[in-house]
Amino acid sequence: MQIQLKAYNLKLKHTFTISRESHDIQPSLIACLTLNGKTGYGEATSNPYYNITVESMTAEINAISTEIENFNFTTPEVFHAFLVEKGLTNFAICALDLAAHDLYGKLEGKSLYNIWGTTLETYPTTNYTIGIASIDKMVAKMKEMPWPIYKIKLGTNDDVNIVKALRKESNAVFRIDANCAWTTDETIKNAPLLKELGVEFLEQPLKADDWEGMKKVMKHCVLPVIADESCIVENDVEACGNHFSGINIKLTKCGGLTPALRMIKKGKAMGVKVMVGCMTESTVGISAIAQLIPQLDYVDMDGALLLKEDIANGVIIKEDANVIFPTLGGSGVTLK
The missing domain is CATH 3.30.390.10 (Enolase-like, N-terminal domain)
Structure with missing residues (x-):
């Protein structure tokens, strides 16, 4: 080889x-x-x-x-x-x-999803990520990329007002990712306000090791909360399953598709929602994630859409958020 x-x-x-x-x-x-x-x-x-x-x-x-x-x-x-x-x-x-x-x-x-015994009859729609910026720039990004689901990055001193401003510009589903920036009290306080603004769930509001805080959040938060930074490797799934509504698996963090498949199975067995997320990466990585989507509740695979220029061919995410899968076997990747 x-x-x-x-x-x-x-x-x-x-x-x-x-x-x-x-x-x-x-x-x-x-x-x-x-x-x-x-x-x-x-x-x-x-x-x-x-x-x-x-x-x-x-x-x-x-x-x-x-x-x-x-x-x-x-x-x-x-x-x-x-x-x-x-x-x-x-x-x-x-x-x-x-x-x-x-x-x-x-x-x-054969495509990987076929090897794994799944089909493309139903699968979740990827979100499109809006990074932290001025409200005007965040609105401009949304208008540049009309999308049915946005993941909005937060962690500022004015997070709820940012979402209020963005909601005036779009009827899309919102998901909020604070990347460990909130406190327990902030999370519980923000959740009902964000729920009224059409937010579907929160992702990793607290620091990765704040398990006591997450117990309180799970008891009082009115929105589902998905683990990201708290769920790195296979051994994290059980703890996260007891402290979150769902898990977000990152292939780079857990070590690829092999452990991710086991993490998906374990998460489902625990009865939590399962999501796979991406980094800012090319179609090489995104095409691997796409092979998993028939098994998922949520997916974040917009990494290549954030690039000025891609380096590979593979899975295509269309402007209407539908996915075209390559006929080539495996993940279907070729480099440009």
């Missing part, structure tokens, strides 16, 4: 701001695995919150590149176990695991 790594700086359409950071460019690593004339592609983006850079992931993978090339590839699950055994970070594992799944599907001549 041949391996190749490609580094990209993905340029964004607009400065993207959440409660803790802003950026105009998103560094991203693309892993390419080739076997028997087929190439699978996977992606993982840098993330300052978790001290992950493209350079650090590249160094990790290069350190075991000979072992990867000599690996007897059979299934993505076996390959994933090998990568975990080698001690790579979940971000580096994600890039390789996504590539392995794409490769496996292409070798089998």
Whole structure:
């Protein structure tokens, strides 16, 4: 099996701001695995919150590149176990695991959702994310991209008034993501006001480790609350299931599709809502997420829509939010 790594700086359409950071460019690593004339592609983006850079992931993978090339590839699950055994970070594992799944599907001549026994009869609509900015800029972003569901990033001193202003401009469903910026009391106080403004749910209002605060939120909050920063890896699902209404799984954080599939199964068994979210990433990563959507209650896979220029072909999200799936096997990815 041949391996190749490609580094990209993905340029964004607009400065993207959440409660803790802003950026105009998103560094991203693309892993390419080739076997028997087929190439699978996977992606993982840098993330300052978790001290992950493209350079650090590249160094990790290069350190075991000979072992990867000599690996007897059979299934993505076996390959994933090998990568975990080698001690790579979940971000580096994600890039390789996504590539392995794409490769496996292409070798089998089947899309991943088909291999997993699901169909495209019904699936959730992705939201489109509006980052923190002035109200005028947030409104302009909404008008530039009319969409049925918006995820609105908050974490300012005037969050409810921001939503009031945006509601005047759109009848879309709103989802609120405070990225750990609120207190327990703020969350409970804001929730009924936001519910009146057509907000569907809140995502990660409190700090990731504030379990006591979340007990109080779950008891008094009038809106469902979805875990994000609190739900990183498989072992987090059980705790989150007891403190949140649902979980948001990120492939880069958990280590790819292999653990994500297990997290989805566990979340459903616990009776919580299951969502998969994206980073600001290219169609390489988004096409992998899309293979999961028949299994999900919610999905956030707008990462490539936020880019000025994409680097890959694969799943297409149309202007009406409908999804066109590629006929190529695996995740259906090719690089431009």
